[in-house]
Amino acid sequence: MSQIPVKFRIVQVISQIEGVSNQQILGMLKIEYPLDRSVHEKGVEDYLLTLKAVGLIELTNVTLNNKGKLKQYYKITDYGASRMKYIS
């Protein structure tokens, strides 16, 4: 199966699993894109911030993990869902 771009995959994951966390997303991507060195914590965080700023995804909840880092849970917005036609 040919892969979709990393940022597309993040939106797709959020649209399929409501309330998925940033750490779960990172874990999934690391398995799916083992050769992409750009798949790391900061890279994924940057994608999530731009997706949130333009209104494709939104936060459902935020907690602190045991290392004092933000654990964020996301869901797709109606606008984001309307853009899923571009992701197959």
Place this chain on the structure above:
Amino acid sequence: MDQKIQLLLQKRDLAFAKKGIGSGLFTGAAWGLDGVLMGMVLGLAPFTNNMSIFAAPLVGACIHDGFAALWLFIHNVINGKWRDYARTMKTRPANMIMLAAILGGPIGMSGNLLGIYFAGASYTAAITAAYPAIGAILGSIFLKEKVSPRVWAGIVLAIIGSFIVGFVPPEGSAYPHFYLGIGLAAVAAIGWAIEGVMSTYGMDLVDSDIAIGIREATSFFVYVFAILPLLGGVAYQILFESFTTPSGWYIAVIGLVGGTSFLSWYRAMNMTGVGRAMGLNVTFALWSVFFGWLLNNLQITSNLIIGVVIISLGTILTIGNPKDLVNLRSR
């Protein structure tokens, strides 16, 4: 959510917004430097042999975008993103980015150069400087971007300032095809504005670093296979001659400055919205005065100083309060 989490979230969102504004300011400065350097190189052989008034700057733009595409590809290899080029090319948003590239790159640039030829540099600069306003209007319609009155005021001031910086009294009736030139300048302004809005729509999904890589490569190929053939053999002659002199290689290095500027421009549009990023990009007029003075003995006149002061005020208003930037669009 407890207070500590909210503070951490706010801090993170604010840092993101500030980074976007930083990119927007940087793109203006780098673009100003790029323009001054390109102007200096286009004054060297083989670009000055009067073989064709359009061919020389368009060949320069072709080489510039080709090398910018190469440097951006290397940047994406270093950052481990290069595999996304091929994956992205198969998607519909990539087609939008390529179409945007053609509108903003070869079409916008040709409109600008032909505008200068038919209507003179000052009127063309005045019209093309309006592109951020057109971009902000299109952004608020098609992307539902929030543009506050203060940001509008900032964009308008930055445009007025760029107009004053670029304005030189017109030289009588030397332009028999004046209105054609004005129309072509408008094509450039609209092309650049649509480029911003279309590519930003595409970048909702496409990584901005990949988007700009695709944009520069598309621009280069359209110049080589569509624009240069229209200009005839003279264009290829200049292209090949430029690499037997230092000029072509100078442009290769300038492509690094241009590529960096484009990278920041696309990042800024993706992070702070089209209206604001274009309002910040237009500060290149201010920077081109500074770099022109520093590198090319530009004489500082009173209208340059007035224009620069107005651009600076407009820029401060355009940046506004980064706290307003956390959600870019109203839905």
